[in-house]
Amino acid sequence: MASLVIAGLVLVPVLALVWQAAHGSEGLWGHLASHVLPYALSQTAILMAGVGVLTAGIGTGVAWLVVAHDFPGRRVLEWALLLPLAVPTYIVAYAYLDMLHPLGPFQSAVRAALGYDNPRDFRLPDIRSMTGAILLLGLVLYPYVYLPVRAMFMTQAANLVEVAHTLGTTRRQILWRVALPLARPAIAVGTSLALMETLNDIGASEFLGVQSLTISVYTTWVTRSDLAGASQIALAMLLLVVALISLERWARRKQRYSVSAQRARSMARQPLAGFARWGALCVCLLPVLLGFVLPAAYLAIEAWKRFQFAGLSARLLTEARNTFILSALATVAVLVCGLVIAYAARIFPQRGMQIIHRVASLGYAMPGTILALGILIAAGGLDRWIGQTAKGLLGIDPGLVLIGSGLALGFAYLVRFLAISAGSVEAGLTRIPRSYDQSARTLGQGITGTLRHVHLPLSKAALAAAGLLVFVDCMKELSATLLLRPLNFETLATHLYGEAARGTYEEAAIAALAIVLVGIPAVILLARVGRDTAR
Structure with a gap:
């Protein structure tokens, strides 16, 4: 019942x-459909x-290089290629906008080297463009493809490669004729995740001047005060997400990929020599440098300058406390609900419970803007009902109970990230033999007792990993x-967004660096889990 x-x-x-x-958009939908939606869609x-x-x-290229070849730095790059996941897209856009500004350090150094004194005499193309x-989004999101494709390459049977060799197939042809066709599901899934994150992005797109559907939803609601029009655009985005997922599944509907588990073993890495080994190193190192090292180093330098100049402001400490408390409370709620969903699916493995599990995981496929807008509508209506009821019964107006207290925001986190918790907990529970459940029942333990004494102790690692993510x-x-977010309530992410929108990048460097540093342990965990799973 709880899972339902x-x-x-x-x-x-x-x-x-x-x-x-x-309910319509009070005459503005015609304008949106004619002028806003087509351009935003394109x-x-x-x-x-x-x-x-x-x-x-x-993602596919670097995964093939680190799995199938041996070259200097491969062991480090194998996990370092995941580091861009620690930097949110809006932080990368914020960092590069400041670095590549006409008056920024990079263009200033280039002009000094070429002998120019005035930015009007020489300037690089503006990064604020579709290109x-x-x-920037590609450099941050490629690990979504790299992680599953690397796991797929590592678990492919070596005998397939050896058979291809006996038929006269070169190493390059093995990539195109054997490895890539077998890795197609992983490529499709990883690319779909990257595209959904692209659709969810609001900060980087706005900073870089791209009028995406997400930006259109935000401006239609905030600037034009047209909630119904924003809802209609949000539904168009939701249809795009559904179409994207359906297309990915339809494209491989008739394909089956299986390898004999008894004879499967990883392919032997081919040592590279000469120019090829250093070329592979450069190819794998470049995404790490551009997607993580450069922006993170720049943020560290700017944060140190800001700290020396003004120290840690009380406002920043308050925002860090808000971020930590809100994230911690939301994490506890997400873990509890994810445990309920996963445990119910273990106890009642009927088809109906599988449908409930899928419905509960829909939130992760919805962009945050769509989710927030839907919750805003529902929470606003419930707040109005609570206010009217309290005023009629008690003669007081409690105000915005759900939105003003942050409960609506916590609920958005719950819906958005429930799939991560349920999936991680379910993966942990599947490693526990069902004979343990039967043994606990024979000793007089019910469903709750079995969960408390058997499943929770054995699933602590899965719960901890899910909680961190x-x-x-x-x-x-x-x-x-x-x-x-409630009025006068800021987090590190919203603080960074506000400063970047005003162009005061130096004010947000510490907040951006704090978010990046918190994300690094999660990336290390992902690298370790991916390696252990492949093994």
Whole structure:
């Protein structure tokens, strides 16, 4: 019953969006449909197509290099290639905007080297463009493809490669004819995740001047005060997400990939020599440098300068405390609900419970802006009902109970990241033999007792991993936090967004660095889990 209630709560934002969109937009929908939506759709399509090609190419290429070849630095690069996941897209955009500004350090150094004194005499192309957005998002999101594709390459049977060799196939042909066809599901899944993160992005797109659907939802609601129009655009985004997932599944509907587990072994790495070994090192090192090292180093330098100049302001400490408390409370709620969903699926493995599990995981596929808008509509209506009821019965107006207290924002985190918790806990429970459940029952333990004495102690590692991932994602989440945070309540992410929007980049360097440092342990955990799973 509890899992059914949780799944129903996940559907509330979608139903609220549909209800609000059905009420029309007071004559503005015609303007949106004619002038806003077509341009936003085209911009979003171009952005997603570019990011999809770039992430698939980089992620697949570096995965093949570190799995199939041996070259200097391979062991370090194998996990270092995941480091860009520690830097949210809006932080990378913020860092590069400041670094590549006409008056910034990079262009100033180039002009000094070329003998120019005035920025008007020489300046590089502006990074605020569609090309800049595609490059930066691709450099941050390629690990979504790299992680599953590397695992797929590591688990492919070596005998397939050896058979291909006996047929006269070269190493390059093995990549195109054997490895890539077998890795196609992993490439498709990783690219789909990267595209959904691209659709969810609000900070980087706005900073880089791309009018995506997410930006259109935000400006339609905030600037034009047209909640119904924003809901209609949000539903168009939701349809795009559904189409993206459906297309990915349809493309491989008739394909089956299986390898004999008894004879499967990893392929032998081919040592590279001469120019090839240093070329492989440079190819794998470049995404790490551009996607993590440069922005992180720049943030560290700017944060140190800011700290020496003004120290840690009381405002920044307050925002760090807000971020930690909100993320910690949301993580506890997400873990509890994820445990309920996963445990119910273990106890009742019927098809109905599988459907409930899928519904409860829908939130992760919804961009934060869509989710926040749906929750805003539902929470606003419930707040009005609470206010009217309290005023009629008690003669007092409690104000915005859900939105003003941050409960609506916490609920957004719960819906958004429930899939991470449920999936991680479910993976941990599947490693526990069902004979343990039967033994506990024979000793007089019920469902709750078995969970407390058997499953929770054996699933502590899975719960801890899920908690870390959810906590980091809550800290980095910008779209939902920007729309649902209470008045005069700022987190590190919203502080950074506000300073970057005003162009005062130096004020946000410490907040940006703090978010990056918190994200690094989660990336190390992902690298370790991916390596152990492949083994």
